[in-house]
Amino acid sequence: MSLRPHGRLTVRSASVVLFYCAATWLAATGVGSSARAAAPPNILIVLADDCTHNDLPMYGGQNAKTPNLQQLASQGLTFNRAFLAEAMCQPCRAELYSGLYPMRNGCAWNHSASRADIESMPQHLGRLGYRVGLAGKVHVTPEKAFPFEYLDGFDKNCVRDPTQTCRLGPVTDFMSRSGDPFCLVVALVEPHVPWVMGDASAYPPNRIQLPPNIADTPETRRAFGRYLAEITYMDAQVGQLLDQLESTGKANETLVMFSSEQGSQYPGNKWTNYNTGVHTALIARWPGVVEPGTRTDALVQYADVMPTLMEIAGHPPQAGTFDGSSFAAVLRGQADEHRKYVYGVHNNVPEGPPYPIRSITDGRYHYIRNLQNENLYIEKHLMGVKGDGKLNNKYWQTWVFDSFDNPDALRLIQRYQLRPEEELYDLQDDPYEMNNLAGSQSATAIQSELSAELDRWMKSQGDPGVEQDTVESLRASRRNEHRFGPHIQNQ
Structure with missing residues (x-):
């Protein structure tokens, strides 16, 4: 259509000119794209189960083959410093879904229960x-x-x-529904x-490069190979999920987040507060918002995910709703820092x-306080055998058997079971935490x-420490009669 028929500007053509100029100005200034970006995205969260973060290639792992996760990282933002409060399946998931620390959401042990009066992802x-x-x-x-649905x-x-x-049919159908945006968690096993x-x-086994916190025995190598095979199997499922998201036509309007959960079932990983236990992998892809192929040193924690999702959905949470805080600015490339500290908890009962x-x-720097270090540390699943022993790998017994002739195995056994009252590690130079700096003059200030x-945080959380890690406290939680913790304020 001519904008100036017969050499004259008509009312209709003038309106077109004004619309064209306005559209050109919006495009040039980015206002139009910002408005489109403000639409709440869909959310897909994929969780692994017991996967040590630095066994993955994007975190320095030298063994596992994970082509789908590496492609996801190339399309999104990888967090170098993401943590969870408790390196056990149930507490870390309760933290992720609620945005509350273990003492506040009530799930401070494995195989326990959160407080019945909290709210989580489905309500928020x-x-x-x-x-x-x-x-x-x-x-x-x-x-x-x-x-959840x-x-x-x-x-x-x-x-x-x-x-x-x-x-894949049920999750594909869920993502494909028209109308309201979706938030879907796929928790792999x-x-x-x-x-x-x-x-x-x-x-x-003979080609595997074992991390320095794992003793080198033939049975350990065989077990580690089976563990790596499961990582690759998990990676294939991630690829299938991303393909299904693509098939729905909604990939470009979906924030995808992947996390490895806590560390694997090896001594010093899961069920500990060591870096290989509470440090998690976190990758975020959000087309048009997150810069592809980037990394950040911003310090984040599982409790920060819910407030982040609330903000990107267009409704920043009210103060006091969550223990965590939104890192949406990090996702958008507007900030390269987030927290000053992240915090960790371990209660060994009933493990x-x-x-x-x-x-x-x-x-x-990572500071660890063992509140009852006079006790011998025991984790029954890793160190013991029940029934046919399918869930209890034999590698620990080979560490013990070889401890007389294998000084490294003995040292790692002692590290696992005999711990000092305080530990301090430089994660930059010692990511596997083999050199305890606690008590050294150079580390006094930090x-x-x-x-x-840590004292301040425990007090704010109503955390009594020793008295929380008891059978009485665990049983009370299962009855929804939690003995300790701060007042819960639902918004």
């Missing part, structure tokens, strides 16, 4: 118009606090042998023990006798700073 995002679903492993209670298709049983083959999925022949631990890191901040 549901009020904003999201459909909130969960497929795969659940492992949070009570349902009143976590009322539960989807079939992914195995809910993390110890099944073998894992059920996934069916690999590489949780038993390590039976994937092709272990792709990881010959073994009481052995409470609390910790804190500023991203570089040790004092972190110790004081």
Whole structure:
């Protein structure tokens, strides 16, 4: 259509000119794109199960083959310093879904229960118009606090042998529905023990490079190969999920987040506050918002995810709703810092006798306080055998058997079971935490700073320390009669 028919500017053509000029100005200034970006994105969160972050190639892992995760990292932002408060399946998921630390949400032990009066992802995002679903492993209670729409298709049983083959239909249907945006969590069950999925022949034991916190025995190498095979099996499922998202036509309007959960079932990883336990992998892809192929040193924690999702959905949370805070500015490339500290908790009951631990890191220095270090540390699943022993790998027994002739094995056994009252590590130079700096003159200032901040945080959380890691406190939580913790303020 001519904008100036017969050489004259008509009313209709003038309107077109004004619209054209306005559109050109909006495009030039970015206002139009900002308005489009403000639409709440869909959210897809994919969780691994018991996967040590630095066994993945994007975190320096030298063994595992993970082409799909590496492609995801090339398309998004990788967090170098992401942590969870407690390196056990149920507490870390309760923290992720609620945005509350273990003492405040109530799930401070494995196989326990959160407080029935808290709210979590389904309530918070549901009020904003999201459909909130969960497929795969659940492992949070009570349902009143976590009322997800539960989807079939992914195995809910993390110890099944073998894992059920996934069916993508239910999650694809959930993502494909028209109308309201979706938030979908797919909680995979690999590489949780038993390590039976994937092709272990792709990881010959004699070619594996073991991390320095794992003793080198033939049985350890065989077990580690099976564990690596499960990581690759998990990676393939990530690829399938991303392909299905693409098939719905919604990939460009979806924030995808992947996390490895806590560390693997090896001594010093899961069930500990060491870096290989509470440090998690976190990758975020958000087309048009997150800069592809980037990394950040911003310090974040699982409790920060819910407030982040609230902000990107267009409704920043009110103060006091969450323990965490939004890192949306990091996702958008507007900030390269977030927290000053992240915090850690371990209560050993019912995984073994009481052995409470609390910790804190500023991203570089990691301070760990063993509140009952006079006790012998015991973790029953890793060190013991029950029934046919399928869930209890034999490698620990080989460490013990070889300890007379293998000084490294003895040293790692002692590190695991005989711990000092305080530990301090430089994660920059010593990511596997083999050199304890606590008590050294050079570390006095940072040790004092972190110790004081840990005291402050424990007090703010109503955390009594030793008295929390007891059978009495665990049983009370299961009855929704939590003995300790701050007042819960739901907004």
